[in-house]
Amino acid sequence: MQRFLLVFSILISNVFFSQIKPNLIPKPQKNEILKGNFTLPEILVLSGDLPKEETEYFKKRLSSQLKFQYAQKGGGIHLTNSIITSLPKDYDQKKEYYSLEILPKQIHIKSYTEQGYFRALQTLSQLFEEHWDNRKIPCLKIEDHPEFSWRGMHLDVCRHFFTVDEVKQYIDYLAMYKLNTFHWHLTDDQGWRIEIKKYPKLTQIGSKRKESMIGAYVDDTFDGKPYGPFFYTQEQIRDVVQYAQKRHITIVPEIEMPGHALAALSAYPELACTKGPFEPATKWGVFDDVFCPKDETFTFLENVLDEVIQLFPSQYIHIGGDECPKTRWKVCTHCQELIRKNNLKDEHGLQSYFIQRIEKYVNKKGRKIIGWDEILEGGLAPNAAVMSWTGIKGGIEAAKTGHFAVMTPGAYCYFDHYQGDPQSEPNAFGGFTPLDKVYSYNPIPLELNAEQAKYILGVQANLWTEYIQDFKQVQYMIFPRIMALSEVAWGTADSKNYREFENRVIQQFKVLDKMNINYAKSIYNISVKVIPNNSGVAYELSTSQDPKGIRYTLDGTEPTASSQVYQNAVPVSESLIIKSAYFENGQLKSAVSSQQFSVSKTTGKSITLEQQPNENYSFGGAFTLVDGIIGNPGQLGKTWLGFQGKDVVATIDLGQKTDFSEVYFNTLDNKGSWIHLAKAAQVFISDDNKNFKKIKEIGREEILKGKGKIKLNIGNQTSKYIKVKIENAGIIPAGNPGADSKAWLFVDEIGVL
Template structure:
């Protein structure tokens, strides 16, 4: 027995010494640029010698209770990577092999620092959000295969990073009015945003072709408005040809709450969009009394812009205020998007009721009537502590006092709004519409038109040189838009989004002077391996064609 115990002691001593030696072995390893394929590119990054070995002794330390969710999130990432449980603690022991999460009020609002040595990792942010972004950079330093399988030995290259985003608004949009997608996919989409350090998800919930959010006070919005009798086949506008298949669906309020909470854990704000005064066919089919007496109405079965819009009468404002009250209860976002685009004025020109409002309010024309409409909604939302975002058409007839503008018809609308002192999100169709083709249409799935390859997205500069220095501060950032007329499945959405979202993430995060297409492309090849590990369906053109074509075509209508 003494002999056996002696042997066991020797084994324990040997194992302990061997473990010590294994750390020492990684202390002086030389790293190179290729070991740091982080997208979006950090503001400052200094390569160091050594690598951190992730093993059974690694622990995650968070001394501030605010970081508990970030610690748990990192623990799950590392458990997937290594197939080993990673111990969480809020007590730091100096001699432990640790990943330490900290808060430091001296850092920028969304900034973080990431310090990796062979024996310790420190991730520090001003807020939990900054720490979360630091974790995303750490994630990019793990082998791509670690996203879905345990790896026997994982080492992470030493580095010191100081980082913060260039823009405060880094967004992606998704239209679920034309085609909607399961809750699980919406979460998967949010995961993609999180991986790319994006912080806004613009959720387009109502359209001519479908109302997709439950409003308890107005049940017909989902009973009637969420269902269209069929869908146009491809681009058979004239003569029209439908598929004869009923299409419908909506998100319950419980599902919306679940998605909002999921996004909040990833530090993503969901901005809901409730369209007005146009793109209202689904609502008018549900409550025809809100129209300009041009019914009967039905949920649209083809794509495009329709003359039928809300009537500017008191019943409409009551309805919209009731709807927005329920929306505000579900979404804590400061911003509520109210659309405001593509609202033909034909019905208002021919409506006695609309003309009466124009005369009563001393308005010049139907454009000023739309401004009156938007301003009434803005006052209501402002009174509840919220602000509106609208597409750049809300500039026409006079901009609502506190409105933020999304400039989609090029850059000019955003420039004009910024000159007037309004905040702007740049999302021009030329560069930010991810429903456009990425290659020769003959070899691509059906899309709305246009041509926007990855290189063109990467070339986008959100802040125009023509703006005066004191007005540039109004450019909050940029957003990629995903309109789903021709995207029937979540796989197709992924294909149209990736890797264009990756290019956009660097546009809105990284310093302009550090952006370099060739360097980005090298890092993107590494990110492609991560796409594969995560099971995303992505477009491969940029990977197959190093000289990706950068010609442009006219953008398509929204």
Template sequence: MLRILLVFSLFISTLLFSQTKLNLIPYPQKVEFQNGEFIIPESFNLDKNLPKGETEFLKKHLSLNYKKTSEKDAHLTYSKVQNCLLENFEIYTIEISPKKIEIKSFTNSGYFLALQTLIQLFEQYKDAGKIPAMRIEDQPKFAWRGMHLDVCRHFFTVEEVKQYIDYLAMYKLNTFHWHLTDDQGWRIEIKKYPKLTQIGSKRKESMIGAYVDDTFDGKPYGPYFYTQEQIKEVVKYATERHITVVPEIEMPGHALAALSAYPELACTKGPFESATKWGVFDDVFCPKEETFTFLENVLDEVIKLFPSQYIHIGGDECPKTRWKECAHCQDLIKKNNLKDEHGLQSYFIHRIEKYVNSKGRKIIGWDEILEGGLAPNAAVMSWTGIKGGVEAAKTNHSAVMTPGSYCYFDHYQGDPQTEPNAFGGFTPLEKVYSYNPIPAELNAVQAKYILGVQANLWTEYILDFKQVQYMIFPRLFALSEVGWGSSKPENYKEFENRVVEHFKILDKMNVNYAKSIYNIGGKVIPSEKGVSYELSTSQNADGIKYTVDGSEPKSSSATYQNPIPVSKEMTVKSAYFENNILKSAISSQDFKTSKTTGKKINLEHLPSENYSFGGAFTLVDGIVGNVKQLGKTWLGFQGKDVVATIDFGQKMGFTEVYFNTLDNKGSWIHLAKSAIISVSDDGKNFKTIKEIGKDEILNSKGKVNLKVGSQNAKFIKIKIENAGIIPAGNPGADSKAWLFVDEIGAN
């Protein structure tokens, strides 16, 4: 009988462990639970042959007593696999048995990654005092798992950069993209050109306020830069954590800080100063011999400081205005039989690539380096969408996927009304987690050119390091698992549970992270009488309280059970309560309904990926966009018209039509050029009932409300014309303008 009980007890113990979900991020590729437990000892015996540097990292993060001993008596042993047939050098296994923990890997990098898993396991089970026996077989899917940090718009100290690198190491990211030069500041010491940091590392003031506000703080910023000794210190620190630092030196655009120090490198005489505004500027490097000499000398010093295979040369958002007006540039185009200024950009990038290749390195640049033809050995960082990565892979070029719609961590991650000011866009945790870096358009051979995935943190609106932490966490968790290749979007809630557990780790580290997943999420859905407002939370839904009269929700307010009908102008406020105590921010959503609200809508042109949250339905969801927050309530179209057809479902009478559009030329956002309203009874034959031009839209300041007479129709079509190519004298001249539209209503 006793034997049966022991067997049954062992069976139950094994069953419980097999059902245990480890709180690991990223989750391993394969976990097998086994019989028994490893009792966490007070004194942790380490095999004296363990790799020294990586093991010091383990000792720093686990508060245990340590003793070096022979392998026979060690609690932790390590074996280096000598004959690994796999190409993945980061592969590792962890075998946890009742007596010891054994790690195997092909390289020290694999061992280091195994230690990150082990540290997380100890964190999960330290209170229990024992870890279930298990075998973990693990390896990343992607070789490039990166995070970017912009230190030009706002600067961060060496110690803060080291903290940033620590976060990457903890969650198995292996590439740190350091954005070191831009219009607003030059942040790396170049000994041959001291004025780059003497002049270019400071600006007279900084733009502040919301995205569309042209207000300034009036405070000098800088000089801020890293000395070459500090650069070496950071690179060494990252290398010890098996992280590659990829430096970015922007060219040919985003060059104002450099031109402020050396104006002779421009197409015009200047004078120039480091930019005080955010955005894109016409003055760029002029492709003349002295410019190439300057850049080659700069790159010589950069290459000596950074051992990375790739050097990032920017290449993005380079206006061609100055080149069009420059006699030297036009002669260069003719002399080299180039098609146009885009061909001149390709010529520029080709020359830089040839030089970098001569030093044994490769270039990588933002997807605009595709303009005019991609340099022979260049890799593409695809940010404007996935198109650049697809084009690169199909022509046998490597690519890193970092589309703004999934991987820009300067976007809002929760309800913009409850979040700190951000650049724009809406990229919540769940969206990051849903990303698949391999575009569906690629076949198996082409997919091998996708090196991996990266998230970017631009810092226009990030004033200090606490805000850096807030913007990357918890989204870095999702990026980690996407890059590792173990993410399962269909099991997002399970991932979210692990995220909440990792908040405890961040709390101990005093990291300021976003708690947006605790706040109430709101989603507008179609209903029989218009729309309904669906509320959600990562917590118990019974804790959601709401009001519809604009008053603040209390513990005694209505408990949310079903989507809230919206059939009139109203304000829904909601919050999460636990034991009658408010546990979340109060979310507030205003609704302005019309006869188009909730109706079927079709768009002739799709919005940009970065500003497409909610799709076409966003234009008839009853929510008027906040002018200062380009988050989830606006659709953005670059170079495209908005052509929307709305089906009322039956003939409907109305006398006015309204929509909103934005004007912020500093960010390439222009008011619509014109608008045409048409009606139809069959959805095919339309009759124009109203046309307005640029002057009327300008006079309305973007809030367009049109009287259209007495109409009665089943369909309404509205064409809102994009401003087209941005004219000379404006930021982004010669590029496609952005058109932002929110709600299209009829009454």
């Protein structure tokens, strides 16, 4: 066991009792406030036998504020030993354990390892940064350790590339908040970003594309500008790996297979099921051409992995495994013969064969594989770990069968989603994952017992970069959500005390300002919620600041400091536009939130769904379909519900017999993202919610004609209940991205006039 002592000696100390708790993120496991204060001196004296790399990092982080000198052994400065000699026997995370004691004249750190020492320095750095202005840190004692061993952030450098210096900054952000795993997504359809010396064409051809998709996710518009060549040399990668190691961060590289392979196939088309030619994708989404599971493909991938393993010392190698269409495999003679020869059930069994063969090779090299939860298809490889992204089911299945899992469900951990009102946020991929939702996540599924829960390694957030073109936008998308993730991963998040966490986040903004980090200020914006009331719906506004500062208008004009003061939820009984904002001392402090309501006879009424939406696109639940808000087709945010492979069957209770003659709803069409228009729709009415009569049906042609905007004239009707069934397109047909997979159906408002 190694023991380290850090002592800061000072000449002057003012002592008084303070009960103010420090604004640390993540919150420590134990934090005791002591009497007195440690006054920051002009020069901090460090004991001379501290771990060098970690201490130098600490000095660099604070060098603009402090000067340092080392105490020489045998010198005249008094050093007091303060060492922990034992820990509970059942303590399994002691490698990152530390204690920190701040006294009026000295600061003591105790740890078992350099790793624990480094975590302590992150805590100490935050304390120094928070109290730098008054130069007094309250005396306290912290005992701390993480709950989870995998605390990760991911970065996609394929859709958009980031320089070595920017990647290093990203790693520093992880270190600031005690995260310990950097998942580096290095290959995809749109770009191959890692030099492989045996296959130079991977970067000569695969690291560039002729143009890039731009605009809203549902638009097929392009910038017409060549992108690349962009990639990291092996020398650069070694430099980044060493940089991360000094910060006790493990880099897990991802080499995508068998899908997301267009960039590789562009360089080596012989590895595909068809002859090509191919080119790196200019669109986002999923593509049919994937690696063909033939011997030359496995030789290629094994050679690639040999070089990857030499560069990255991580225990795990991420092999992707997600979103692999089976279209080419279904008609490939070699693939079909392989299925017969190995007695595989189908193409999903072939995917399992592919993954298991790669796993055996990686295991021979002394490493393990981890992949997205689609590697469960056809049976999980014996020693593989699962990264559960499509929800939590993959992680649950893995843990129950004795496989390790990292939880990263899109609904909580995808930082390419909107984090504030989509109308006032930069264009994003879709979804809605605000700070409080990230903070509310519990990585241990309730379905697991204590023994099974041990297989949950931890939690990770992912940043896909389709709509993130520069590093300032990277900063914007991860801050402040990385702070919520860090506290969830550390195991001290408490969603019941979210406001207390939010206040700590606001204090951290002062540090981010000094670091010139471009963080999202959505926390200051008006939070809005539509709730039912007697006359339809009501628009509820709130803010993390003084609610008396909220101003709003009902006529579509911009709110000012003299606009109406918000007191209670605003009733909405007719179509209108509400605009709101937060003001402080007469000055606008937030973005202006604008919401248009289109009120119909279903607005605010009780609604039930026979099948629930995917959790990534379920904000507001069924009520989203009767909240009076028409979805923006360019923003798959909180105004849409998304269903994969499921029909929408919604029953609305109008409260009493009601006359109506028109039903309307909208669906989306973006085949590149597997989003397809409905194939049919039916309308039913009932007075008892049991016996329904069909009054209208339309097919695919009428839906295509309306381009997803459906208005149905149903004649003069009177009923208490109305049921609308909107049929999912089902399995995506050949010739479309994602062929043979379940189509997505997006629906916004179901209105009745």
